Amino acid sequence: MTTLLNVDRVSKSFGGLRALTECSLSVEMGSITGLIGPNGSGKTTLFNVITGYEKPDSGTVTFEGTEITRASPSRVFALGVGRTFQITRIFARITVLENMLVATQRDEGWLRGLTRSKSSKSELVAAMEWLDFVGIGGLASLPAGSLSFGQRKLLELAYVLVADPDVILLDEPAGGVNLTLINEIADKIRALNKDGKSFLIVEHNMEFVMNLCDRVTVMHQGADLVSGTPSEIRSNPMVLDAYLGGNDDDDDDEELS
Amino acid sequence: MLKVRNVWWIAAFGALVLFPLIETNPTYTGIGVIALIFMGCATSWNMFSGYSGYVNLGSAVFYGVGAYTMTLLADHLNVPGNGDLFWLVPVGGLAAMIVAVPVGLVALRVRRHTFVVITIAIFFVFQLSAINFGFTGGTAGLQLPLIPWLETNYNKPFYYAALAIVVFATLLSVAVRRSRFGLQLLAIRDDEDRAAGLGVKVFAVKLTGFTLSAFAVGMGGALFAIFIGQIYPQFVFDPLFDISIALMAIFGGLGTLTGPLLGALVLESMQQYLAIRFSNGSLYLIIFGALFLVIVLFMPQGVVVYLSEWRSLLASRRVEGARVVPEEKS
Amino acid sequence: MNGTAVLHSIIDGVLTGSVYALMATGLTLIFGVMNIINVAQGIFVILGAYLSYALSVHLGIDLFVGLAITIPTLFVVGVVVERLFLTRIKGPERVVMSILVTYAVSLVIEGVLNMVFSTNYVELHAWYVDRSVKVFGIYLPYIYLLGFAMAVVLLTALYVMLYRTRFGSSVRASLADQTSAALVGINVKRVSTVCFGLGVAVTAAGGMIYGATNAFNASSSYDLISRLLVIIVLGGMGSIGGALVAGIMMVTIEDLVSVVWGPVWSNLAFFLILVVVLSLRPQGLFGKQTVRVA
Numbered sequence: 041m042t043t044l045l046n047v048d049r050v051s052k053s054f055g056g057l058r059a060l061t062e063c064s065l066s067v068e069m070g071s072i073t074g075l076i077g078p079n080g081s082g083k084t085t086l087f088n089v090i091t092g093y094e095k096p097d098s099g100t101v102t103f104e105g106t107e108i109t110r111a112s113p114s115r116v117f118a119l120g121v122g123r124t125f126q127i128t129r130i131f132a133r134i135t136v137l138e139n140m141l142v143a144t145q146r147d148e149g150w151l152r153g154l155t156r157s158k159s160s161k162s163e164l165v166a167a168m169e170w171l172d173f174v175g176i177g178g179l180a181s182l183p184a185g186s187l188s189f190g191q192r193k194l195l196e197l198a199y200v201l202v203a204d205p206d207v208i209l210l211d212e213p214a215g216g217v218n219l220t221l222i223n224e225i226a227d228k229i230r231a232l233n234k235d236g237k238s239f240l241i242v243e244h245n246m247e248f249v250m251n252l253c254d255r256v257t258v259m260h261q262g263a264d265l266v267s268g269t270p271s272e273i274r275s276n277p278m279v280l281d282a283y284l285g286g287n288d289d290d291d292d293d294e295e296l297s
Numbered sequence: 298m299l300k301v302r303n304v305w306w307i308a309a310f311g312a313l314v315l316f317p318l319i320e321t322n323p324t325y326t327g328i329g330v331i332a333l334i335f336m337g338c339a340t341s342w343n344m345f346s347g348y349s350g351y352v353n354l355g356s357a358v359f360y361g362v363g364a365y366t367m368t369l370l371a372d373h374l375n376v377p378g379n380g381d382l383f384w385l386v387p388v389g390g391l392a393a394m395i396v397a398v399p400v401g402l403v404a405l406r407v408r409r410h411t412f413v414v415i416t417i418a419i420f421f422v423f424q425l426s427a428i429n430f431g432f433t434g435g436t437a438g439l440q441l442p443l444i445p446w447l448e449t450n451y452n453k454p455f456y457y458a459a460l461a462i463v464v465f466a467t468l469l470s471v472a473v474r475r476s477r478f479g480l481q482l483l484a485i486r487d488d489e490d491r492a493a494g495l496g497v498k499v500f501a502v503k504l505t506g507f508t509l510s511a512f513a514v515g516m517g518g519a520l521f522a523i524f525i526g527q528i529y530p531q532f533v534f535d536p537l538f539d540i541s542i543a544l545m546a547i548f549g550g551l552g553t554l555t556g557p558l559l560g561a562l563v564l565e566s567m568q569q570y571l572a573i574r575f576s577n578g579s580l581y582l583i584i585f586g587a588l589f590l591v592i593v594l595f596m597p598q599g600v601v602v603y604l605s606e607w608r609s610l611l612a613s614r615r616v617e618g619a620r621v622v623p624e625e626k627s
Numbered sequence: 628m629n630g631t632a633v634l635h636s637i638i639d640g641v642l643t644g645s646v647y648a649l650m651a652t653g654l655t656l657i658f659g660v661m662n663i664i665n666v667a668q669g670i671f672v673i674l675g676a677y678l679s680y681a682l683s684v685h686l687g688i689d690l691f692v693g694l695a696i697t698i699p700t701l702f703v704v705g706v707v708v709e710r711l712f713l714t715r716i717k718g719p720e721r722v723v724m725s726i727l728v729t730y731a732v733s734l735v736i737e738g739v740l741n742m743v744f745s746t747n748y749v750e751l752h753a754w755y756v757d758r759s760v761k762v763f764g765i766y767l768p769y770i771y772l773l774g775f776a777m778a779v780v781l782l783t784a785l786y787v788m789l790y791r792t793r794f795g796s797s798v799r800a801s802l803a804d805q806t807s808a809a810l811v812g813i814n815v816k817r818v819s820t821v822c823f824g825l826g827v828a829v830t831a832a833g834g835m836i837y838g839a840t841n842a843f844n845a846s847s848s849y850d851l852i853s854r855l856l857v858i859i860v861l862g863g864m865g866s867i868g869g870a871l872v873a874g875i876m877m878v879t880i881e882d883l884v885s886v887v888w889g890p891v892w893s894n895l896a897f898f899l900i901l902v903v904v905l906s907l908r909p910q911g912l913f914g915k916q917t918v919r920v921a
Contacts, residue, residue, distance in 0.1 A: 091494060092494075093490065093494070112493065113490070113493040113494040114493050114494070114495075114496050114497060114498055114499070116494075117494055117495060117496045118496055123494065125491070129488050129490075129491040130487075130488075130491075131483065131484050131487035131488055131491070131492075132487050132488075133483070133486070133487050134480070134483050134484070134487065138480055138483070141477075141480055142480060142481065142484045142492065142495055142497065143495040143496065145477075145496060146496050147496055148477075148496070149498075150478070150498040150501035150502055150505060151505075152477075153476065153477040153478040153481055153502070154476060154477075154478040154505060155476070156476065156477050157475055157476060157477065158475055158476060158477055158479070158480050159477075199495065200495075203495070203496065350720070350723075352723050352726070354726075402906075403902055403905065403906050406905065406906065406909045407905060407909045407910075408909075409722065410658075410662075410664065410722050410864060411860055411864060411905070411909070411910075411911070413664065413722070413723070413726060414664070414856045414857070414859075414860045414864075415860060415901065415902070415905055417853055417856060418853070418856070418857050418860070418898045418901045418902065419898070419902060421853050421894075421898045422895060422898045422899060422902065425894045425895045425898070426895060429891045429892070429895060536849055536853075540730055543727070544727065547723075547727060551720070579737075579738040579739070579741035579742040580738065580742070581738070582734050582735070582737055582738030582741070583734075583735050583738035583739060583742075585734060586731045586732070586733075586734030586735035586737075586738065587731075587735055589727070589730075589731040589734070590712065590728065590731040590732065590735070593724060593727050593728050593731065594712060594715045594716075594728065597716075597717070597720075597724060
């Protein structure tokens with residue numbers, strides 16, 4: 041297997057707080073990689089670094105051999121890295137369909153946007169297909185702000201997918217949604233994976249991660265502790281230690297405001 | 298078949314075209330000219346600030362640049378005092394766009410709250426420059442060539458030129474709203490960082506919108522300059538202009554198409570009328586301020602949105618329309 | 628231009644700058660705690676100045692003694708405005724709405740002041756306004772020194788209140804994060820009201836000094852508010868320390884430019900500095916970069 045996304049010894053601190061310390065991670069092409077770790081271990085910060093929302097102090101991030109360490113979020117997205125957020129972020133005051141259309145082109149010059157209409161026929165079709173895929177096609181003409189929490193999660197997933205990224209970073213896809221929806225989301229991820237999409241998933245729901253992922257990386261205090269298959273991780277004593285002891289920080293993941 | 302909505306648009310446009318033919322009192326057609334100029338400016342302002350959420354409280358910069366460009370060019374090119382002056386109006390708009398680029402490069406680097414304040418600061422840079430530099434004539438201002446038209450017909454060409462600006466600004470707003478670019482502006486309003494993460498080149502999009510919105514405002518300023526015949530720094534770089542434009546758009550409905558048009562028409566006509574009616578400026582300020590408070594507090598989404606909600610409520614309740622729940626954002 | 632003139636302008640700048648810093652602190656406190664840009668701060672300053680004027684002209688009350696009346700009065704005005712109007716602002720465009728609402732309030736007050744006091748410029752007078760003292764060969768009006776002393780006293784009082792009292796820790800918690808503050812049981816609504824009152828109350832003192840050092844009418848508020856806004860943006864919005872430093876710095880530079888290049892350029896320099904600084908440091912001198920990422 042070839043490596044699609046590679047994070048090499050990335051460090052990042054906020055003032056005195058070290059959020060990431062020489063953290064490394066890789067996502068193989070066609071895999072579903074899980075990223076777990078106690079709260080405050082730096083998972084969301086790592087996501088932010090990969091997707092260009094934070095600039096690391098040192099270390100490199102490469103995607104398909106291209107270095108993206110300090111690239112802007114729009115550039116990272118243009119190359120084919122999509123992501124969702126822990127706290128779902130949608131465009132509340134435009135319609136669900138328009139939310140999808142924002143993302144249909146991974147990379148389009150700003151001048152082109154000025155001269156073309158909101159959507160082409162094919163984009164409209166693709167947008168509706170993905171909305172139907174996640175099961176909210178019937179809501180297309182509603183303002184996105186009127187969606188329920190679960191529907192917003194699905195919309196966020198759909199508009200990341202519509203741009204056809206190669207790897208998708210999901211930040212707690214199962215967080216705060218009911219069991220039926222969790223299973224539904226897991227099924228969607230599997231189906232997409234069969235079609236060749238790779239995933240990197242941060243999740244606290246262990247069952248979800250262990251059932252879904254090919255490989256799992258455990259983070260602890262800003263660094264990668266151990267990587268392996270779900271069964272290797274389950275039987276690794278270091279993982280249990282990480283979760284039980286030395287976890288001095290009961291905050292939720294680094295939320296930067 | 299014509300849609301009902303289009304019939305309204307055509308009727309409104311027809312009424313505006315006919316107004317100076319029916320009403321010949323120069324006082325009222327004069328109010329019409331000013332109201333139309335503000336309608337054009339508010340619509341253009343809304344095309345950027347209403348769509349993107351970046352409230353520009355320095356739009357008088359564009360207005361003033363348009364007015365000064367007109368005046369200085371008319372002087373340097375020795376344009377005689379007749380209809381030829383009107384050809385310089387689009388040049389005023391272009392000058393405003395050229396100025397908008399460096400202004401935008403500075404102001405759009407900051408986030409919304411700071412943007413509001415920095416546009417005010419940049420506005421004062423321009424106002425003070427116009428006062429201090431020699432070529433602007435300082436506080437004494439500058440004169441334009443006098444147009445020797447009869448009083449009864451003087452307003453008409455200005456009225457239709459202003460109407461043309463309104464039509465232009467409205468069509469531009471519609472075109473932008475229907476384009477991918479307009480969608481990106483709306484996405485920036487709702488969540489700028491998320492939009493960036495979905496491939497939107499946020500800075501370029503914001504700068505383009507900001508620059509485009511300068512054109513009609515600059516034309517408005519240029520037309521105003523010939524209409525009045527002389528300009529002063531405090532007149533065309535006026536802080537009240539900054540806030541009035543924003544106010545009109547918000548009064549009508551921020552980000553809507555009809556909102557700024559209606560808001561400017563109602564507020565500016567009222568303002569002009571009140572100013573003539575009550576020579577006491579203080580009373581006018583109190584009435585204006587109080588009215589404004591009532592509107593902002595009780596119809597925060599603007600009159601247009603308020604009226605359409607009210608109408609749909611009255612019409613029937615057959616459609617279970619989803620209401621947008623305004624989200625608290627920090 | 629000579630050395631003494633430069634020194635003189637620096638001293639003047641620091642002395643009057645401290646008064647601006649005081650007024651800007653009120654503004655930045657309001658923004659930090661409530662996310663409200665109080666555009667009415669300029670007219671509140673003028674209101675304070677007119678109150679002092681009325682007290683001294685009609686009742687013969689000394690300007691500084693009068694503060695005992697004007698400061699509480701403006702506190703009450705602030706609380707009333709906050710309760711009546713600002714608590715009603717909701718929705719996604721809160722900051723923009725706050726600008727419009729406070730602007731409308733400012734228009735109404737401006738209209739009332741014009742009716743009561745007319746638009747003629749007035750100035751506050753007292754023996755210490757018209758006389759100067761010679762310090763190291765430089766003539767300084769007493770009012771500059773007294774204004775500086777007053778600003779220091781009030782800022783110290785504000786500091787003590789913020790850092791040494793229980794209420795102060797509630798305010799600082801609300802400054803840092805309103806939601807978390809509410810979660811730990813702080814009554815953010817009450818804190819907001821009091822902060823708005825305090826932020827407005829300082830304008831009474833600032834207005835008195837302003838009125839004693841400048842001729843003013845109600846429209847002087849435009850010039851004031853634009854300066855105060857520049858100061859808080861430059862200092863970093865919501866940063867009290869930033870407002871202090873930026874206030875003193877800006878007024879000093881303005882005075883200096885006025886002496887070196889002439890008064891024509893000083894106003895322009897004031898705003899140009901902001902433009903230049905923000906191009907290099909968009910978050911202001913002491914502001915935190917606020918990008919919402921999580």
